[in-house]
Amino acid sequence: MKYKIILAVFLLSLFSSTVASADDQTPMLKDYINEWDYGTDGKFLQGYIPALDENVLRPWQLSRWTAIFNFSGDSTTSRINNYDVFNVKKNIGDPDFDKENGFGLVYKSPDALGELFDAIMNGQSVTSKQRAYFREAFIKNADDEDFLPGHPYFYQVELNELLRIPGIVQRMGISFKETKKISESNRQAIYEVTKWPEIKAKANNGKLKVDIQTYGVADRDVRIVATSKGAFPNLKNVVSLNEGRLIHTSDPVQSASLIIDDYESLAEALGRDIDVIVDDGYGRTAIQTVHLPEMPKEMDYIPTKLTLTEGRQLWLKWKYVGEDFNAGDYIDGRGIPDIATVKVSGPENSQQTFQEMFSGLPETMKNGQEFNHYLGKVEVGRTPGKYKIKVNAFVNNPNHQSRALEVPVEAYKNNEIEDEFEVELQEIDLVALSITASPSRIKRGDSSNITAKVINRSQEDQKQVLIRISAGKDTIYEVKKDMPANKEISVGPVKWTGREIGLHNITIHVDPEAVVPDVNEGNNIASTGCMVSSGETTSDSSCSNNKSTANVTSKWTVTYPYIVRILPISRPVWEYEDVLYHETLSVSTEINTRQGIATDKNNPKESDRHSRGSWAIIPYAKEKGLNPNEVTRAGYGYELKVTTNYYTNWEKLVPKGLKGTAEKIGGTYSGPKPGEVIAKFYDRKGNYIETVTLERTSGGNTGAATWELPIKEHTMITGETYRDRKIFTDKDWSDGDVTVKVYVRAEDSYGDIYACTTSKVRIFGSMFEDSQNVRQRY
Numbered sequence: 001m002k003y004k005i006i007l008a009v010f011l012l013s014l015f016s017s018t019v020a021s022a023d024d025q026t027p028m029l030k031d032y033i034n035e036w037d038y039g040t041d042g043k044f045l046q047g048y049i050p051a052l053d054e055n056v057l058r059p060w061q062l063s064r065w066t067a068i069f070n071f072s073g074d075s076t077t078s079r080i081n082n083y084d085v086f087n088v089k090k091n092i093g094d095p096d097f098d099k100e101n102g103f104g105l106v107y108k109s110p111d112a113l114g115e116l117f118d119a120i121m122n123g124q125s126v127t128s129k130q131r132a133y134f135r136e137a138f139i140k141n142a143d144d145e146d147f148l149p150g151h152p153y154f155y156q157v158e159l160n161e162l163l164r165i166p167g168i169v170q171r172m173g174i175s176f177k178e179t180k181k182i183s184e185s186n187r188q189a190i191y192e193v194t195k196w197p198e199i200k201a202k203a204n205n206g207k208l209k210v211d212i213q214t215y216g217v218a219d220r221d222v223r224i225v226a227t228s229k230g231a232f233p234n235l236k237n238v239v240s241l242n243e244g245r246l247i248h249t250s251d252p253v254q255s256a257s258l259i260i261d262d263y264e265s266l267a268e269a270l271g272r273d274i275d276v277i278v279d280d281g282y283g284r285t286a287i288q289t290v291h292l293p294e295m296p297k298e299m300d301y302i303p304t305k306l307t308l309t310e311g312r313q314l315w316l317k318w319k320y321v322g323e324d325f326n327a328g329d330y331i332d333g334r335g336i337p338d339i340a341t342v343k344v345s346g347p348e349n350s351q352q353t354f355q356e357m358f359s360g361l362p363e364t365m366k367n368g369q370e371f372n373h374y375l376g377k378v379e380v381g382r383t384p385g386k387y388k389i390k391v392n393a394f395v396n397n398p399n400h401q402s403r404a405l406e407v408p409v410e411a412y413k414n415n416e417i418e419d420e421f422e423v424e425l426q427e428i429d430l431v432a433l434s435i436t437a438s439p440s441r442i443k444r445g446d447s448s449n450i451t452a453k454v455i456n457r458s459q460e461d462q463k464q465v466l467i468r469i470s471a472g473k474d475t476i477y478e479v480k481k482d483m484p485a486n487k488e489i490s491v492g493p494v495k496w497t498g499r500e501i502g503l504h505n506i507t508i509h510v511d512p513e514a515v516v517p518d519v520n521e522g523n524n525i526a527s528t529g530c531m532v533s534s535g536e537t538t539s540d541s542s543c544s545n546n547k548s549t550a551n552v553t554s555k556w557t558v559t560y561p562y563i564v565r566i567l568p569i570s571r572p573v574w575e576y577e578d579v580l581y582h583e584t585l586s587v588s589t590e591i592n593t594r595q596g597i598a599t600d601k602n603n604p605k606e607s608d609r610h611s612r613g614s615w616a617i618i619p620y621a622k623e624k625g626l627n628p629n630e631v632t633r634a635g636y637g638y639e640l641k642v643t644t645n646y647y648t649n650w651e652k653l654v655p656k657g658l659k660g661t662a663e664k665i666g667g668t669y670s671g672p673k674p675g676e677v678i679a680k681f682y683d684r685k686g687n688y689i690e691t692v693t694l695e696r697t698s699g700g701n702t703g704a705a706t707w708e709l710p711i712k713e714h715t716m717i718t719g720e721t722y723r724d725r726k727i728f729t730d731k732d733w734s735d736g737d738v739t740v741k742v743y744v745r746a747e748d749s750y751g752d753i754y755a756c757t758t759s760k761v762r763i764f765g766s767m768f769e770d771s772q773n774v775r776q777r778y
Contacts, residue, residue: 024081027062028115032107033160038064041097047155047164049088051101055150058088060157061097065187067104067165069120069174072215073195080119083165083189086157104165104189105155108147110139116165120172120193130285133233134172137283141171166191173282175217194252199286201276205330206295206405208260210241212278212286215253220281221246222254226266229273229289239269241276249281267292296323299330299407301396303417304370306340308389312378312423314340314354318395319370322407327361330405335359337400340375340393347425348381348570355397382517382570384427390420428458429519430465430483430510432526437506440528442498443535450476451492452508452526456483462516467491468509471530472559473576498532502556503750505665506530509561514571521572522659525561529665533752543741543756550587550744554751555580558665562657577655577662583648583750585671589742589757592639593632595621601770612636612770620764630760635731635767637714639724640679642694642707642742642757646671648750670701670748677707677744681727684736684763692727694742701748733763 029036045060067083085104087097106116117135126134141147142163147154153167166176166189173194180188194215201210214222223246225238241258260266266274272292279285298321305317316338335357342352354375362369373395380387396404398412406412435452442448450469456462462483469477469491477494491508498504510524518524557580563572597611598618613633621628632638648669655662674696681689692709699705709725729738737760746753 025064026082027064027084028080028082028112028119029062029084029105029107029162031115032109032112036062038062042158044159045086045088045155045157046149048152049101050103050166051098052090055152058092059097061087063087063099063102065102065104065189067189067191069191069193071124071193073193074125076123078120078122078124080116085187085189099187102187105157105162106165106168108142108154108161108163110142113139113142113163113168116169117172120169120174126196129233130287133285134283138172141168170218171282173216173280173284196284197278197280197286199276199278199288201288201290203263203290203292204328205332205403206262206264208241208263208266208276208290208292210258210260210276211255212257213253213255214249214278214280216249216280216282217252219248219250221248222256222281223247223279224256224258224277225279226270226274226276228270229275232275232277232285232287235277237270238277239266263292264295267294293326293329295405296325296330296407298322298411299325299405300411300414301336301404301406302414303393303395306391306393306417306419308378308391308421308423312380314342314375314378314391316340316373316375316393316395316417317370318373319368320365322365322367324364324366327363327365331361331365332357332402332404334402335361336373336395336404337397337402338373338375338393338395339397339400340391342378343390344378344380344387345390346381346387347383347385348387350379350381350568352376352379357402380423380425380517382425382519384425384517384519386422386424388420388422390418392416392418425517426458426460427519428456428460428462428516429523430462430516431455431457431523432508432510433488435469435506435508435526435528437496437528437530441531441533444498444501444532447495447497448530449493450496450506451490451494453488453490454483454508454510455488456485458485461485465511465516466513468512469494470507470509470561471496471504496530498530501532501534503558503665504530504532505558505560507561507663512574517570520659521563522657522661525661525663527663527665529558529667531750543743543758545756546758548589548591548757548759550755550757551584552586552753552755553582553584554749554753555582556750557581560655560662562655562662563659564657566658572659579653579655581648581650581653581750583646583650583669583753585744585746585749585753585755586645587742587744587755587757588643589740589759590641590643591630591740591759591761592641593617593629593636593761594639595632595636596628613765613767616769617764621762624762626762631762631764632729633765633767633770634729634733634763637724637726637728638761639726640694640709640740640742640759642677642679642744643704644672644677644699644707644744645704646702646746646749646753648702650750668748669750670746671703671705671753672744672746673701673748676746677742679709680741680743682739682741683730684733684738686739729761729763731767735763735765737762 041061043059046057048055063085065083065085067080069078085102087099087102090098106112117138153164155162174191177190177192197214199212224241227238275287275289277287300321303318307315340354344350356375358373394415396415433453437448464480465483467479476496507527557578559576559578561574561576564575565573594610595614595617599608599611599614601615617631618628621631650669651664677694680691694707695710697706697708711723713723715721740759742757744755
């Protein structure tokens with residue numbers, strides 16, 4: 001018995017599928033023109049051919065497509081598998097029908113349009129009443145008197161009247177998008193269905209507010225009405241909410257907002273419970289039921305007191321007098337609009353306006369209830385002295401568009417209150433005394449401890465003052481501290497990790513938001529520097545520069561905060577400026593053998609002592625294109641002179657702001673100092689010989705300076721001694737070049753700047769070749 005039941009279900013399912021498939025093969029037009037089937041053709045089709053863009057007479061052929069309707073409101077889809085498409089010949093004499101020229105047609109009758117409507121709306125979640133109303137509006141298009149020969153939607157096919165589907169469904173808010181060729185026998189027409197209209201309606205404060213949004217694809221007339229609750233779709237007894245006007249539009253989205261200032265006339269005509277309806281012009285409707293509360297006979301909001309606290313907070317006290325009512329019915333959801341105008345006179349004059357919505361209301365407003373509303377803080381200025389403050393305030397501002405309802409109208413006349421106050425502003429000077437980064441030089445990834453000191457130089461304690469520590473533009477620490485009068489306060493230590501190489505301007509800023517009326521905002525900030533390096537040092541064991549000169553430059557950017565302007569209420573405006581600094585170090589090395597001084601081998605003189613050998617060296621140097629003062633004999637000495645020049649524009653470009661800003665970071669940078677210029681000597685084979693620290697013979701740590709070999713005592717073969725700044729070559733060296741490398745490091749510069757040079761000395765012959773040689777090096 002179990003198997004028989006399963007078999008029966010299977011056969012029923014198979015039969016149903018076969019029937020559905022057979023329905024798909026039957027044209028929708030079959031019920032109205034029985035002799036037409038898919039594949040039927042004819043000779044007479046008169047109307048507008050979209051592909052040809054003209055109104056013509058052509059042979060035709062009926063074919064089956066699939067139509068797909070995509071609903072943009074909920075992403076659902078409906079399908080018509082027997083979508084009737086008429087193919088026409090591009091030219092009357094063409095042998096075949098052009099499927100690319102096909103377009104969908106529906107029979108021109110209310111029943112046929114109703115069938116098309118049902119197929120499109122199949123499966124859509126719409127109430128039965130709204131669907132029926134929409135359907136009735138659409139099928140009326142079958143009797144539209146505009147659909148006559150010559151209309152782009154109207155067609156005569158073998159004496160039958162039809163309508164073009166892509167055109168007529170625009171009156172359902174549907175647009176044709178594209179055709180898709182799945183195969184030669186399977187094509188699709190794709191449509192997009194616009195969203196259903198939306199409505200929000202609320203009765204509040206004696207007013208009815210309606211917001212609508214409709215969607216569409218063609219010209220249409222949007223209608224907004226009210227009717228008794230549940231009367232829809234009977235719209236014979238309606239009240240227009242737009243003064244009898246329709247909203248004519250062709251925009252894809254049409255929004256509108258309406259306010260009925262007095263809904264009592266609606267309540268008299270339709271009752272306290274109404275339906276607000278928007279018809280999007282196609283027959284699609286959105287409906288919302290709204291209750292219109294009955295109006296109380298007395299509602300009054302009365303101000304009773306203004307208060308200005310020591311902190312200059314302005315409060316408005318008021319009470320409600322009248323009948324009890326539900327607050328949501330007559331008060332805007334944001335609350336009661338209160339307003340106060342404040343005039344300040346004294347060392348500084350100003351005017352301020354406070355407008356606030358009081359939202360701390362109970363669900364039910366009761367007679368005699370009192371409320372306190374904080375309106376804002378009164379700014380009196382930043383100049384010490386006495387100030388007068390005059391306040392004019394309104395509860396339930398009568399000029400506000402969202403004012404609460406008051407009954408009778410005269411109740412709005414007692415909403416005003418005035419008062420005057422006096423305050424004295426003491427002189428306050430918040431000072432950032434110092435800030436320190438320890439250590440002030442760190443490697444990238446290491447940390448420095450930041451500490452600072454601040455003080456409140458005034459007669460009044462200051463509560464919860466904001467203090468901010470920054471590195472450049474980046475805040476690294478904030479804290480609020482009480483600052484007693486004339487007491488130094490420590491801030492930190494704060495651990496800061498240096499992640500970017502360079503000099504960082506570490507600042508402490510007291511009251512950076514300028515809340516306190518400070519007499520000198522310029523001293524609210526103090527600065528120090530923290531240098532972050534890569535941790536890599538340049539070795540002086542090698543020098544890749546093969547020239548006798550070198551130029552090295554370091555550049556770095558420092559960020560300075562400074563005051564650019566003072567606002568009318570004496571609040572400073574701080575901005576940041578990045579300043580580019582640089583330092584340069586130039587090094588020039590000079591070798592001098594003094595062999596460029598001509599001598600006569602046959603007539604030696606005592607003055608030839610430094611240039612013996614020049615008789616042979618000068619012609620040799622000329623032949624080889626060398627400087628004779630860079631050529632010597634083995635066993636002779638030579639002088640070495642190094643010129644350095646260090647320059648930096650450090651803190652010569654500090655921005656010039658107001659109140660003495662910007663604050664300098666401080667410190668100095670300098671070039672090489674004694675002990676930082678050395679020379680290394682190598683023989684002709686590149687073997688290291690010795691290192692000599694040069695002496696500074698002129699200049700200082702900045703600017704130009706001259707460095708030479710230290711003075712040493714030398715003894716001649718005759719026993720005579722003398723002192724000079726020379727270094728001697730070995731008497732046994734053969735001809736060739738020996739090397740001198742000079743290394744300069746300025747550890748007190750910004751970038752630990754480093755430079756090196758390379759010079760050559762040519763050995764040509766020996767001291768023993770000069771007959772006038774009278775000394776030997778010991």
